[in-house]
Structures are given as structure tokens and as C-alpha cells.
Amino acid sequence: MPYCLFSVFSVLINLITGSLGNLTTPAAPGWGDMHIKHAWKAVPIEWESLGAPPVGTTIDFRIALKPNNEDVVIDALHNVSNPRHPKYGAHLSKDQVSKLLAPHPGTLELVRSWLEHHGVLSSFSVTQSGNWLKLIGLPLSQADNLLGASFQLYRHIDTNDTILRTLSYALPDVLHTHVQTITPTTYFGPPRTQRQAPRMRPGGVTEAQAKPESKELARVTSIGDDGSDGDGGDDDDDDDDVAPSYMRWLYNTLGYEPKAADRNALGIVGFNGDYPSPQDLELFMEEFRTDGEDAFFTVLQINGGEYDSAEPGIESSLSIQYAEAMSYPTRNTFYSVGGNWDDALMNWLHYVVDLEDIPQTLSTTYGIDEVKVPLDYATTACTLFARLGLRGVSVLYSSGDDGVGDGDCLVKDSSGNHRVQFIPLFPASCPWLTVVGGTTSHTPEIAASISGGGFSNIFPRPDYQDFAVPFYLYIIGNRYNGFYSTEGRGYPDIAAQAFHCGIIVDGEFMHKDGTSCATPTVAGIVALLNDYRLSKGKTPLGFLNYWLYDPDSGLRGLNDITSGSNPGCGTDGFPAIIGWDPVTGLGSLDFSKLEDLLDDLD
Numbered sequence: 001m002p003y004c005l006f007s008v009f010s011v012l013i014n015l016i017t018g019s020l021g022n023l024t025t026p027a028a029p030g031w032g033d034m035h036i037k038h039a040w041k042a043v044p045i046e047w048e049s050l051g052a053p054p055v056g057t058t059i060d061f062r063i064a065l066k067p068n069n070e071d072v073v074i075d076a077l078h079n080v081s082n083p084r085h086p087k088y089g090a091h092l093s094k095d096q097v098s099k100l101l102a103p104h105p106g107t108l109e110l111v112r113s114w115l116e117h118h119g120v121l122s123s124f125s126v127t128q129s130g131n132w133l134k135l136i137g138l139p140l141s142q143a144d145n146l147l148g149a150s151f152q153l154y155r156h157i158d159t160n161d162t163i164l165r166t167l168s169y170a171l172p173d174v175l176h177t178h179v180q181t182i183t184p185t186t187y188f189g190p191p192r193t194q195r196q197a198p199r200m201r202p203g204g205v206t207e208a209q210a211k212p213e214s215k216e217l218a219r220v221t222s223i224g225d226d227g228s229d230g231d232g233g234d235d236d237d238d239d240d241d242v243a244p245s246y247m248r249w250l251y252n253t254l255g256y257e258p259k260a261a262d263r264n265a266l267g268i269v270g271f272n273g274d275y276p277s278p279q280d281l282e283l284f285m286e287e288f289r290t291d292g293e294d295a296f297f298t299v300l301q302i303n304g305g306e307y308d309s310a311e312p313g314i315e316s317s318l319s320i321q322y323a324e325a326m327s328y329p330t331r332n333t334f335y336s337v338g339g340n341w342d343d344a345l346m347n348w349l350h351y352v353v354d355l356e357d358i359p360q361t362l363s364t365t366y367g368i369d370e371v372k373v374p375l376d377y378a379t380t381a382c383t384l385f386a387r388l389g390l391r392g393v394s395v396l397y398s399s400g401d402d403g404v405g406d407g408d409c410l411v412k413d414s415s416g417n418h419r420v421q422f423i424p425l426f427p428a429s430c431p432w433l434t435v436v437g438g439t440t441s442h443t444p445e446i447a448a449s450i451s452g453g454g455f456s457n458i459f460p461r462p463d464y465q466d467f468a469v470p471f472y473l474y475i476i477g478n479r480y481n482g483f484y485s486t487e488g489r490g491y492p493d494i495a496a497q498a499f500h501c502g503i504i505v506d507g508e509f510m511h512k513d514g515t516s517c518a519t520p521t522v523a524g525i526v527a528l529l530n531d532y533r534l535s536k537g538k539t540p541l542g543f544l545n546y547w548l549y550d551p552d553s554g555l556r557g558l559n560d561i562t563s564g565s566n567p568g569c570g571t572d573g574f575p576a577i578i579g580w581d582p583v584t585g586l587g588s589l590d591f592s593k594l595e596d597l598l599d600d601l602d
């Protein structure tokens with residue numbers, strides 16, 4: 001009956017125009033109805049206000065739009081990363097990801113009208129991928145007005161780093177469901193010199209400082225080619241010295257010859273002012289990887305990142321030296337990323353997701369307390385990491401060097417009582433990364449006491465942890481009740497040696513501790529696994545965790561680490577046990593076993 005048909009149509013039309021009506025005809029009164037997007041109660045610790053910046057100061061913003069269907073990203077990531085799914089390995093191209101993440105068709109129009117209303121439409125541009133917008137050169141008074149903000153200059157009390165931030169920002173009510181985040185706004189980040197740096201051994205003095213020709217170096221290389229200690233294993237400290245030959249022996253990569261070095265790449269990310277020196281790498285390889293003396297890395301300077309080979313930093317030297325020594329002859333690229341850390345992270349993420357070809361493996365070692373990161377910022381950055389997984393990139397991140405947290409970790413609850421709260425780190429708490437904790441010793445390997453680990457307070461437990469994490473929580477019972485979120489993403493995922501790693505910085509040999517040593521080591525091993533896949537004409541591994549947590553697949557190629565713990569916050573920290581734990585994750589990698597397991601994967 002036509003009548004019925006028409007009424008169905010008109011309902012449909014009402015539904016469509018009703019929902020789009022909200023978007024395409026922004027009612028003028030809507031713009032004044034501002035609601036807070038994010039606010040701090042006080043100036044973040046370690047920062048102080050310097051008041052208003054000089055007249056004429058302008059600011060550039062990035063606006064992240066929400067994808068039309070937020071769940072689809074994670075759904076697609078699951079499909080291409082889970083060995084049990086028929087789409088395993090079917091990674092997406094840049095354009096396919098952009099389509100997947102496209103905002104609602106009405107979103108852009110709505111944002112335009114808002115900017116037009118404020119007379120700033122001319123500063124505006126849409127980035128290639130369509131779900132990020134840029135606003136360039138906005139006078140601060142206009143920025144304040146647009147975002148209900150009060151931008152000021154803030155100085156870090158130790159480093160004097162000065163940044164332009166606001167303690168809160170707001171958006172018109174109608175925009176909240178369309179905008180993910182705007183940066184830079186309320187995220188202060190760590191100052192540029194504060195890294196999640198390799199720490200010196202307790203006692204505070206590096207073990208050896210000598211030119212590479214000296215016998216201290218020879219001592220480290222006395223670890224035999226089979227990795228055994230040259231001197232028969234007395235309890236001397238030297239037994240703990242870590243060098244590439246030891247890593248290669250312990251993680252079983254010695255017998256592998258890369259075959260896809262022309263197609264395979266490993267990227268190392270360093271933030272503001274930390275970069276390695278090619279001369280140090282040359283010395284390092286001459287000493288520790290004699291078959292790889294011609295190793296080199298390419299430097300890419302992103303967002304004004306600095307590079308001066310005469311002023312190498314420890315963090316990045318550690319990264320490049322272990323990554324190269326593990327992955328040689330895989331091509332290594334070093335990204336020197338400029339800007340304050342939060343801008344730097346976003347800028348780097350945008351840089352890589354916009355590449356047509358991204359290195360198959362990426363390694364990064366910087367982090368900050370999750371509680372210092374605004375929720376909107378953290379979720380946006382985490383989605384960008386998921387996006388890298390969709391593209392077929394394996395991203396390795398360090399878990400931190402403070403166990404469950406530095407200091408007493410006391411927070412005041414609503415009734416004014418103090419209680420302990422462990423301190424999870426971001427981005428380690430993001431579920432769409434593979435996070436690397438620390439171990440020490442061998443036969444058996446045990447947890448390194450510094451190994452960062454715990455549970456996110458903002459990211460829920462991802463599905464790949466559905467079995468591993470509840471089992472752990474069951475075993476530890478109510479120990480540390482209330483100190484952490486039992487619903488959160490647990491990290492790390494895997495681990496590697498993190499104590500007493502020998503490196504060369506500015507011609508000086510030294511030892512450093514930190515998951516910053518474990519992470520590039522694992523990245524190097526993953527690069528070799530990717531090499532193996534590529535040499536067989538297969539796709540790279542991409543996001544690793546579905547594979548690693550699968551008891552019939554990757555998990556069988558890991559060495560479970562079952563003793564040690566990660567003290568912090570005035571507690572003994574979490575114990576390492578059989579199975580996954582928030583100290584060493586699932587364990588360390590056995591390259592040879594993993595390589596065999598890859599034969600079963602398409």
C-alpha cells in the first residue's frame with residue numbers, strides 16, 4: 001500500500017534530516033554554549049606561570065576529529081593482527097586507513113561554521129587524511145575566545161623550558177561529539193631533558209669509562225661467541241655485563257642471516273635534542289659486531305628536530321647501538337623530533353602515519369606518568385598507534401625504569417585520606433603498542449627490579465589479555481587492593497635484558513641500565529622476524545600482541561620469566577610468576593622458536 005510506503009519513507013527522511021540537521025544547520029545560539037573539554041585544577045607540578053606572552057604571539061593548533069565509527073578502527077586492527085582471523089596480515093594502505101577513520105560527513109561542515117563564526121576560517125586547513133585539521137597562526141586573543149581558554153607562558157622549574165599552554169579549554173556543546181582533541185592546549189608534558197632515561201646502577205656511578213681500545217671493553221667482549229661468560233661464571237659483577245653478543249646468544253639470533261635487508265627497515269625515535277653519533281656506532285660495531293662494521297643510520301629531522309653528531313645523547317646512543325647490532329644489516333633510520341614532548345609525539349605520529357611506506361618496526365623509549373596526560377590527548381595518541389598497527393607496523397615502547405612507581409605514590413582520596421596509587425606510564429599504558437620490560441641474569445632470566453609495569457587507569461583491558469591478565473589478578477589476590485585498576489590494560493607485554501648494557505657515547509665506553517636497552521634490543525629481534533616474513537613473500541608482523549598472547553602461536557616462542565619483582569611506591573611491587581605478569585609481561589623472545597612458529601602463519 002502506497003500510504004504505508006510513504007510513511008516509512010517520511011520516517012526515514014525524518015531520521016536522516018533529523019540527525020544531519022544537527023550537523024549542517026548550526027543554530028547560532030549553539031556556539032556560545034561552551035562546555036569544558038579538559039581542565040586541570042592547578043598548574044601541573046614542576047611548571048610555573050610566567051603570565052601572558054608578548055603581544056602579537058600566535059599559536060598553531062591541530063584538531064583531531066572523531067572517526068564516524070570509533071569502534072571500527074580497533075575491530076579492523078584485531079582482524080589484521082590476529083593470526084586466527086582470515087584477514088590476518090591484510091594490512092591497510094594509507095588511503096584505506098584514512099577512509100576507515102573518516103569523520104561523519106557533517107563534522108567538517110560543522111567545524112567550518114564554528115570557525116567562520118569566530119572569523120578564523122582563513123587560518124584553517126584540512127590535512128590529507130581528512131580527520132585532522134590545522135589552524136595556523138591564530139592570535140592568542142582569538143585562540144582564547146575560540147576555546148574558552150587562557151593561554152599563558154609556562155616555565156619548567158628545572159630546565160627553564162617555556163611553553164604556551166592553558167589550564168583548561170572548552171568547546172561548544174555541539175562539537176564535543178565531533179572533536180577528539182585539540183593540541184597544544186592542556187598537556188604540559190615532561191620537559192625536554194627529562195627522559196625515561198637509562199639509569200645508572202644503584203650507587204650512581206657508571207661502571208667503566210674508558211676509550212674503546214681499553215681493556216674494559218675487552219672484558220665485555222670476553223663473553224664467548226656462544227654467549228657464555230669467558231671466565232666460567234664466578235659471581236663477579238662482570239658476568240652481568242651485557243653486550244650484543246650476549247643478547248644475540250640469549251635470544252637466539254646468532255644463526256640467522258637476514259635476506260630482505262633491501263625491503264626491511266627499523267626506525268628509532270628520539271625526541272628533542274637527543275641524537276646518536278655515527279662515529280660512536282662505528283666504534284661500537286667494530287667492538288661488538290665485527291661483521292657489521294659498515295653499519296650506518298639515516299637521520300631524519302622532524303618538526304625542527306636537531307642533529308649534531310658531535311653532541312650525542314645517551315638515550316639515543318643506547319637505542320641505535322643495540323638496534324643496529326641486533327638487526328644488522330637491516331636499514332636503520334633515526335628520527336630526531338623537535339618541539340616540546342607532547343607536540344613532538346603528536347608531530348612524529350602525524351609524520352609517520354602520513355608516510356606511504358613506514359619502517360616495519362619502530363622503537364621508542366620515552367614516557368610520562370599517565371595521570372599527567374589529559375584523557376582526550378592520551379586516547380587520540382593511542383588511536384594513532386593503532387593506526388600504525390593497521391598499516392602493518394610493529395611499535396615497541398619501553399615500560400619505564402621505576403617499577404610500579406617512583407616515590408611514595410600517596411594520593412589524597414575524596415575523604416582526605418592518603419592512600420598508595422601505583423603510577424602507570426603513558427604511552428606504555430596504550431593497548432595498541434608492544435611494551436618492553438626489563439630482565440637480568442640468564443639460565444634463568446629473572447625480572448629486573450627497575451622494570452616498569454602495572455595497569456592503566458584510563459585504557460581498559462584489551463581482548464588479547466582476556467586470559468593472561470585475569471589469571472595473574474587471581475593469583476595475586478587482594479595484595480595491593482586499590483593500588484591499581486583491575487580493569488586496566490596491563491603492561492609490559494614482553495621483556496629483555498635491562499641491566500648493565502655496554503654502550504659508547506662520544507667515544508667513551510660506559511654501562512647503562514634501563515628498559516631503554518631492552519626496547520631497541522627487542523626491536524632489533526622483531527626486525528629480524530619481519531625480515532624472515534618478507535623473505536618468504538609474506539607481510540610484516542604488524543601489531544604483535546594478538547600473535548604473542550596466543551597460546552597456540554607466538555606464546556610458544558617466548559621464555560617465561562617467573563622470579564623477581566618490580567619494587568616501588570614503598571612496596572615490593574608485583575611479583576613475576578608463571579605466565580604473564582606486570583613486570584616481564586609474557587617473557588623474553590626466543591628468535592629461533594618464533595621464526596619456526598612463523599612458518600605456520602600466512
Ligand SMILES: *[C@@H]1O[C@H](CO)[C@@H](O)[C@H](O)[C@H]1NC(C)=O
Nearest residue numbers: 072073075076077079085087
Ligand atoms: C572484522 O572481522 C569480522 C568478522 O570476523 C567482520 O564482521 C568485520 O566487519 C571486520 N571488521 C573490519 C573493520 O574489517
Ligand SMILES: *[C@@H]1O[C@H](CO)[C@@H](O)[C@H](O)[C@H]1NC(C)=O
Nearest residue numbers: 155156157158159160161193
Ligand atoms: C634557569 O634560569 C635560572 C634563572 O634565570 C638560572 O639560574 C638557571 O641556571 C637556569 N637553569 C637552566 C637549567 O638553564
